[in-house]
Amino acid sequence: MATTDTQNSGNRRMPEQARIARFLETWLGAPLHALEFVLQWILVKPTRWFWRHLDSWSYKLEGTLLRKILSSTLFPFTLVLSVFVGLKLVENGITSLTLVGFVLLPIIYGLYCAPFERLMPYSRKWLEGGNDTAVDIIMYFSGAFWSGISGLIVSALFIIGMVEALEPYGHNLWPDHWNPVIQVALFILIKDFFRYWFHRALHEIPALWRIHAAHHSVERLYWLNGIRAHPLEILSQAIFYAIPLALVQPSAEIALVAVILQLSIGIFQHSNIDLNLGWWEYIFSIGDNHRYHHYPDKGIGDSNYGGELIIYDILFGTFHNPRDERPHDNIGIGTAPDYPMTVAGLYIAPFLPNQKDVFRVEDNSDEEDTAAPGASTLQPAE
């Protein structure tokens, strides 16, 4: 922190902050910008033609019986299919083939989900973004990398001692003899209880909201951007989960099937597919539940925290999904409309005193100071 003049107002310090942030984003982030650019040209732009080609089919599908059937059955069908495929993958224990299948899964889910987004979109506005797909592809690998690192950190910290101490009790506690499908459901039920409180804390504690804002920076919802998370969120979540998961430790096979199921629910949480989910929206954190969660107005967005399940929101009073309403498609961070949208910017943003101003492109310095009504802001509560 600059020592010079403690009486400096926030305004006076801003240009300096802006310069440092811009410098870091531009130069330290240069390799990432290059990668975003390459991905955009190699992967995103060439496939755009194909996706746009499906649009004419989506108009033909509108109002048909086929679309009605698909919108009611796609989610439950995928759920059953995921459990079936997951159990098949671990049938003979965890082999290298299981792991290859597991690594390929997000790609398979993408190939499965992306055409449905185009054929029966919830919002046509959400069908195309700017550079967000390139950013999300990098964030996917970044997430995998930081998950690996978090495993090492959890091992290195004192937690490893506790995990070992709890392990004998954990194995006794876990009902290994139950039907595998029930074990998977139980694992998700326990894990999501912790996810609920962790996610709620990410929204309600200003310092944590800064970190989680990276996830809420998305301006549209589509199958891939559920994985967008700041490394600090990934690391702290892993540490937060370590003790409870050590206590109830199921077999690696059950955990793997549960992760596959979580991935498929996660994709439907963010997907831009217009589904008729009915009572599934009272069990799972999908569809409209998560669209409200991404509202720019935190008065509404601070709701529906469940990772896979919505039951804890119903139980603890944070469920928001009025039956007679259809969520609008203007999403993002109401308090920081100019939030950085590059990988480097997303990495840096939580450490800046005022993200809204620092990354603004035009220099209308003092003018606007608009926070959404009822919003807790990204700015420091100095």
Ligand SMILES: [Zn+2]
């Ligand atoms: Zn959130």
Ligand SMILES: [Zn+2]
């Ligand atoms: Zn989300």
